Amino acid sequence: EAQVTQNPRYLITVTGKKLTVTCSQNMNHEYMSWYRQDPGLGLRQIYYSMNVEVTDKGDVPEGYKVSRKEKRNFPLILESPSPNQTSLYFCASSLSFTGEAGYTFGSGTRLTVV
Amino acid sequence: KQEVTQIPAALSVPEGENLVLNCSFTDSAIYNLQWFRQDPGKGLTSLLLIQSSQREQTSGRLNASLDKSSGRSTLYIAASQPGDSATYLCAVGTQGGSEKLVFGKGTKLTVNP
Numbered sequence: 001e002a003q004v005t006q007n008p009r010y011l012i013t014v015t016g017k018k019l020t021v022t023c024s025q026n027m028n029h030e031y032m033s034w035y036r037q038d039p040g041l042g043l044r045q046i047y048y049s050m051n052v053e054v055t056d057k058g059d060v061p062e063g064y065k066v067s068r069k070e071k072r073n074f075p076l077i078l079e080s081p082s083p084n085q086t087s088l089y090f091c092a093s094s095l096s097f098t099g100e101a102g103y104t105f106g107s108g109t110r111l112t113v114v
Numbered sequence: 115k116q117e118v119t120q121i122p123a124a125l126s127v128p129e130g131e132n133l134v135l136n137c138s139f140t141d142s143a144i145y146n147l148q149w150f151r152q153d154p155g156k157g158l159t160s161l162l163l164i165q166s167s168q169r170e171q172t173s174g175r176l177n178a179s180l181d182k183s184s185g186r187s188t189l190y191i192a193a194s195q196p197g198d199s200a201t202y203l204c205a206v207g208t209q210g211g212s213e214k215l216v217f218g219k220g221t222k223l224t225v226n227p
Binding site: 033035040041042043044045048058059088090092098100101102103104105106107108110 | 145146148150155156157158160163165203205207214215217218219220
């Protein structure tokens with residue numbers, strides 16, 4: 001089944017403890033991106049990657065890192081999480097950056113930082 | 115900067131009613147427009163994708179239209195059912211610079227039995 005898989009689905013952590021949210025797609029998509037969703041603010045892009053080893057900042061990149069060493073994986077790294085990073089996170093992928101085949105989203109990761 | 119607005123923010127209708135959800139965007143330089151459905155606390159399910167060169171797409175009881183020149187899209191749901199209750203999100207694939215989807219804040223639909 002073609003899909004974007006995120007792990008974990010739920011995560012509670014403490015301020016300052018480094019964490020990684022994994023994202024993997026099995027559709028050979030070139031483009032991948034991360035979004036966060038917050039009440040009243042909607043979905044906002046954090047980082048995106050147009051291909052392997054090519055990443056760039058989205059609208060809200062502060063406090064996050066990403067890497068794209070392989071085509072299928074695009075992990076989101078929080079080096080020192082803070083409570084304002086409590087959010088629902090989504091990974092998405094598309095065949096190319098123009099999104100002509102549309103975007104596929106993962107099931108989401110609900111992160112709570114205390 | 116692309117901005118996407120969805121009206122209304124919430125809508126409650128009786129079962130069986132036909133309804134229209136609206137989406138407007140400020141910059142017509144788009145690759146495409148995609149409608150998603152999101153159930154509470156869940157992920158995004160793609161409903162319809164309209165390329166910038168297309169006028170509409172249909173899937174079952176859903177029909178989405180796109181008028182790029184006026185910056186508008188509508189999602190028409192025929193014969194609504196309680197199972198259609200969800201938040202519907204409109205997202206525009208932007209051109210130039212940061213390639214991404216720009217989302218509206220959604221319309222929360224409740225279909226009452």
